Each structure stands twice: as structure tokens, then as C-alpha cells.
Amino acid sequence: MPKSARLTKLTLVALCCCLCLGVWGGQRAQAAEVSASYMYSFWGEAVAAPAAYQATDLHDGQSLGLGAFKEPNDLYVRADGTIYILDSGNNRVVRLDERLEPIDVIDGFVNGGAQEGFANPQGLFVTETGHLYIADTGNRRVVHLDENDELVKIIDSPESELLQANFVFQPMRLVVDNSERVYVMAAGVFDGFMEFNSDGTFSTFIGANRVYVDPVEYLWKMLATRQQRSQMVMFTPTEFTSLDINEEGFIYATNGDRFGDPIKKLNAQGTDILRREGMDSPMGDLLYTSSTGPSRLIDIDVGDSEMYSVLDAKLGRIFTYNGDGHLMYIFGGLGNRLGEFNTPIAITRSGDDILVLDKALGEITRFQTTEYGRVLNEAVRSYYRGNEAEAAQYFYEAINLNANLEYAYAGIGKAELRQGNYSDAVHYFRQSMDHGNYSKAFQLLRKEVLREHFSVIMSGIVLAVVLLVLVSRYRKMKARKKVVSV
Incomplete structure (x- = not known):
């Protein structure tokens, strides 16, 4: 390559790098110090807000009389309030009632007359009928038990032309729809979620993440030699970090994508249909420091009325959004006090309560709504049901508690x-x-004003036209008189 061309190329790379660093650094790099409960304004600034949830109690295996939990990874709450904890390190599922009192422990099942156990399970899901699905990661299978904890089927070693010959099935998280289709998030799979039919046969992949390329890495790859490029990491889609499913069968998922959308809502075709009508796209924290980096959303839970909450593993915060993508409230954090975590790993709802599982400490923290949180939840529910008048009353109450809540004004x-x-x-x-919506309301207001005052406006226009005609004729007559007198 000629020297001048090489210098030009290096200059362009340097300029692009400076531009990228300037954009990223200036946009998100400096985060303001914020309180434990805060919101983001229209201008992207963190502002203090009333607490929507407060931690009320803490539970661990020892306090429940079940022995210490060891690196638990997942929890689930059925509609009847039964709580399931996946105690991964102890290879068992602990079942509690809605008061977090122990019911029983599931540490194995009978398969063909032989007792079998679990090996480092990572995820679980429970259907409305009480059927339990466990991502038995260490044994490379999904175990399906019925309401009596008896084996229904095992999904292992899926076969398909879509899978590579050396594919190793390692299920991490899973959900089940109303048709008993199983959607599995598997380790090392970049093609999306694995879909299994009700009989356990592999069907297809859905919802693969798009490939987003870091511009700086791409530029360096252009400049690198062939040997250097062969040692660089390939540009591949990011893996999902969690998933949940609502009553209508839509899958909500989180991923570790820094450049795309870290939260998605997938339909049956795997298309992302999440509404993002808020001031910012749902992504967790908008502001962050260079030391922490952006939020890493590790789990998601879908509630009623299209509300959903995501858990940030980086700073232990919970972000809740409504169905349109408006941020409702933020709470939680890392630390040693009640309501703070060491290694948050899973989140779920029990009614209006929110339960958060700490993997390192083996603890469950229960959060309950404050008056502010209750009002906001009821406002969203009323609006979702189509009761706008009731929703407005709740939003009025929310504004009285937090005048900076721009979402409530909307x-x-x-x-x-x-x-x-x-x-x-x-x-x-x-x-x-x-x-x-301001433009839409203003246009309708303008039409309404014109409609109400149409007769007055038209009378004024006609009168103005008549006056103009009379003035014009008067001027012409005056001009003719001047000509005759001359």
C-alpha cells in the first residue's frame, strides 16, 4: 500500500475513533449521583422520586429450616401463590407457600423404576396445572414432572438439520406456552430460543438477536493483517440472558446487547413487537459510569396489564415499565442493607409483591408496594382495562406524590x-x-374551535370581504371625481 494511502487510512480511523469515543463518552459515561429511588426526566437526567417498593422481609434456607441454599439460580410463583426456588447447588427444588413457609422439597424423580436426580439445574417453569419443567443443565436435558412430581417426559439430545453435528444441549432457562410448547434458552446458542413441540421434539429457533458491530472493532479489523484477523473474535449475535411468557403466549426476553435492544417481546414468528413509546427505549439505567458500564439485564418478569420488571445484575436495580415502554419506577441496589443485594439473579411477582433471589447469599428479599407504587400500578391497570377516568384519578394522586412524574401527566x-x-x-x-400526542390533541382542539365558532368566523370573513369591496369602490369613485375635476 502506498505511504500516502496508508496515512490517509490511519487518519480516517483516528477520526472515527475520536468521534465514537466522543459520542459514547459524552452521552452516557458520566452518571449523576442518585438516590436509591429515582426516575429519568425528559432530558435524560436522574431525578429523585418517592420509593415505589420497600423491602419488608428476608428469607434464606436456614431460616426456613431447609438448610442453606447453595447458589440458587431461579424462582417462580404460580397463580395460587406457591413459590418454587431452584436451589441449584443442592440440586433440588424447594416449594413454599405464599407466606414463604416450606411445603416440600423435590430432589429427584423415578425414571423407569430407577431414582434419578438433578445436576446443577439452572432454570424452572411451572404451568397453571402444576406441571414442573426443570432445565437440568448438568445432565443436558429438560425434565417434565406432573402435578404429583411424577415424570412425564425428558427432552434431551435434540436432533435436527438446523443443529450442528457436535451440538451439546445445555438448557439454562425455559418457558412453556398454553399449547405445551417449550422454549429453551440454551448455552452457546446464538440462533435464538429453541422451540420444542408438546411431545418434546425439536421444531425450530425463534427470535435470534441481530448482529451489532462495534465500529471501532470493525475499523481495526479492516486494518489488521490476515493473521491478526484470524485471531480476532467473530461478529456473532448476542445470547439471551433470560425469558418469561405472558398469558397470551408472548415471550419477553433480555439479552446482553449494548448496541441493540436489551429487552424484547417476541410473537409466535419470533418478531420483536415490544412498544417503545417512552422518552427512552427500555434498557435499564440511562446513565452509568465508565467503571460500571451499562446495565446488564439478567432476568425479566411479566406481570398483569402488560407491566414488566427487569433486574440489573450490575447495580442490583429493578426497573419496571408499562406496556407502552414508559419507565414507571426504579428501586433496589447493591449493598448490605435490607433491600440491597450481593449477586441478584432472579425476579418474580407474587401478587403485587416482588421477590428477588440473591445467588451468592442464598437469600430471597420480599418487596411490597408503598402508597406511591400502589397508585401507579392501579393507574396502569385502569388504563389497560379502558377505564380512562379512573386511570386519570390515580395519575392525579401520583402527581401529588411526585410532581416530576412526566409519564403521569401523559x-x-x-x-x-x-x-x-x-x-x-x-x-x-x-x-x-x-x-x-400534543400535536394530535392540538389538531383536534383546533378543529373543535373552528367548529364551535364557524358561524362567527364566516360572518367575520364575509364582513371583511364586503368592507374590502366597499373600500375599493370608494377609492375608484374618488379617483374618477379627481379626473373629472381636472
């Missing part, structure tokens, strides 16, 4: 808009900085 604006109160809707959308 909620009131939507309620006023649907009720035809366009002037009030314009007012609240202006306060919420919701430009799209």
Missing part, C-alpha cells in the same frame, strides 16, 4: 383526549413533553 392527557377534553389534553401533554 396518562392524564390520554384520558382527557379520549373523553374529548382537548384543551386539558393539550395542557397535560405539554407538561409531559409528549410531542406526538
